[in-house]
Structures are given as structure tokens and as C-alpha cells.
Amino acid sequence: MKDSEILEKIVKGDERALDYLYKKYYRMMTNIVLKNNGTEEEAKDVYQETLLAFWQKAASGKLILTSKISTFLYSICLNQWRKELDRKSRLTNEEVDGEEFQSHDESERYKVVMQCIGELGETCRKILTYYYFDGLNMTDIAEKLNFANTDTAKTKKYKCKKKLDSLIKERYTTSDFFD
């Protein structure tokens, strides 16, 4: 598949393009980490984060590629691993505790939202994730989920978001959520 074909698929939210890229560049990208003091597990994590960052940018239609996809992925991957190495080298014991405490709070918040998303119907989950993560526009979402038109999709998205917000607020007060 040519790069332009891959990008076209990603803009339409076709996840097979993600599968293709993952397999095609796995070795090349994980080698960056493996050859720089990383483990196979770390390499896989960094590569997946890289691909997700690329996917998000490309799916939203905001990416203007001026090089090959592999070159682009390579530079993101390298950056990601450098940041990770810097973070690891700066950590002291106290900082580790502090960071874990902070991550725990944020991870709790994620869990709250994720639990509530899990309780939504499949269509709502898809609309919200396509819109808020993939960054697809409502016209593409309408087409992908077979809505009659863009306005119908927008209304549905609004209702789904409202449902999600109320699920979160039913269980947690605002102060609990922020604390």
C-alpha cells in the first residue's frame, strides 16, 4: 500500500491501515528502543504510543506529510524514547512516590470515565471515540456509522455526550471528580 492510500484509509477511520502499519514497521521502530537500552516490552509500548499519536493526527485530517510515513514514525518514536529515557534518569525515590500519587489520581479519573463509557451503547461509544480521539468530522462519522445525514449524527453525538456526562455526575460530585 502506498503512503497516500494508507492516509486515505486513516482519514476514513479504517483501522486496517493501523494493522498494516503496525506489522510493517514493528521491527524498524522497536529496534530504536532495543538498541538504546530498552526492553522488548518498552519498545512495544513506545511504538504503540507512536502509532496512536500518528493515527490521531492523521485521522483528524490535520496532518500534512512532507516525508514518508516511515520517516515520520521514526522521528516520533525516537522523540518518545528520548523523553522516556530523560524521565527515567531524572527520577529519584521521592519523585517516584510523588509521580505515582499523581498518576493514581489521574488514573482514577480515567477509570471513572471509562467505566461510564462502557455503559453506553455501541453507537454512542463509537461516535464519541471517533469524535474526541480520532478527530473525525461529523460528516465522516455520519458516513461511517450510516446516519441519514450530518445533522442527525450531530444530534446523536450531543445526546450521547449528555448521557455520558450525567452518568459521570450521578456517581461523582464535581469536587470528587476533580479531587
Place this chain on the structure above:
Amino acid sequence: MSQIQQELIDAYLRNELSGSELTAFEHKLASDPAFREEIQFEQYVKEGISGYRKAELKARMNAIEIAPVGFGGGMGSAVAVKTIGGFLLAGILGTATYFLMESDGHSANSSIEYLTGGSDAPEMKNLPEIVVPEMATPSEPVERPVIARPTPEKTIPPVAANPENEEEYVPNVNVPDLQDPDIEEALRLSEVEIPEASRGDEVSPSSEPVDVKTEHRKSEKITYKYFDGKLFLYGDFKERPYEILEINAASGRKLYLYFDAQFYGVEVSDKVEELPRITDPNLIKDLEILRNNKLSE
């Protein structure tokens, strides 16, 4: 919250606001604590949704089997596969040749007699030389064949946290550092440094017609974004039509929009911006001629 308010907040969080709308929004954010808290809530929900989607996509990638590292690394494994393949091929060719020889008037019994030294032993014939394919020794790392079992049509079940087993589900995501002092910065931080697109890049080199998509907005001004041969227009086009004019010059393709008796210039931009009006009288004159020629075709 109304649908319009929700759409405005979404546009802000997606960096799609610009001009006076953005200024007004930021002003309200700075001056209204309740509004700021509401936007913070929206940001957290957006991050939670993103986390959910990331977990879903990661689960999808984890389901794809990649050949493991080891066994001499990528090179060794590829060579091993080729070596085994070569031997198998040689074995098949040898067996086929043997049976072909047998079918040339010799029965199985005579074969046995030959083996036991019988008098009707067939004449020894020279077996044809079996050509074994040469094993190529790769000088550079070779991509290992991937034994993948993708399930593209299968719906990957969402990784939903089970309230009863909270400890099982720990999302591994990069979380933005949400320090209070600079809320605007915290809200608009991107997690990964990705090279920013520059404005005014070359227009799409493709000779294919521009793909135009319009979205109705109840606004006097027209906003747009244009990249990679796709033009997105946001405005009130329901009652008044628009025209796209294209000039192909040595420097590249230039696009203009004619709407409501005005000409507007289209430049490559991945952010939503207001469409700039053309004010140069000479250019307007040229565009009128172009438009009139087009209408008379």
C-alpha cells in the same frame, strides 16, 4: 447545556476556534471560574474518552502476532526459513524424480528385487542433477515473515473496566501534566511533539479536481481549511451558491472562491481560518474574465 454550547466547547478543545470567537471564549474562561471548571470537566471527559479509544486500539494491535525476536535475530530466522525451505524443495524434487524413474517400466517388485540383489535388477541410470537453490546470505537485516492473524472484521470488544475487579484494569496512558497555574496551557498541551504544518505550503501537486466539502454555519463570514487537495468550507451556502475558480500557473495551482459577488483567496491551511477577501482590483478583473469565460462554456 445546549447543543450549540456543547459544539462551541468541542470546537475550542479541538483548536477549531479562531478570530473573535476564540478571543471571546478565552476571555470568558479567564473571567468566569464556574465556566473554567466546566471546561476543565469537559477536558477530563475528553481525555477519558481518548484513553478508552487508545486502550481499544492498543488491544487491537496486541492481537496482531509479530514474529518474536531471537533465534539469531531477524537475519537468522529468515535464513533458517530459507534453508529449511530449500531442503524441503530438494526432498520433494528428489522424491518426484525417484517415482518418475520408477514409472519408466519398473514395478515395485523389481525395485525390491534390485534392493535385495535380484537378477531382474534395473539398469542403474544416472539420476538427474538436483539443483538446490542457492541460499542468499542477506547483508542487511531482512524483514522476518510475519505470521499474523489479524481479525479486521471482528469487532474488538471494548476494554471496559469491570467495577467488581477494579484492580485488574490499569490503563497505561501518557497523562498530561495538569498543573493549575496556567490552565490555558494545560488545556491545550499536546502529548507528543509532532512537527507543525506551515501555512502557505505548495498547493496539492495532484492534477485531480479539488474535493470540496461544505458545512452549513449560520454566520456571515466564511471560514475554511484546505490541505492535501481537500477544501472544507463553513458558511451559509444554502440560499446562495458559490463557485470555485482554479488558475494553473508555473508556480502551481491557485484556488479562489466566488461567493455573494465577492472573490476570496484559498491558501493551504490545516487550521480553520476566515477566508480572506481579494481586494486587488487587477486580480479581481482577471478573475471576472476567468469566471465569465467559464460561464460561457
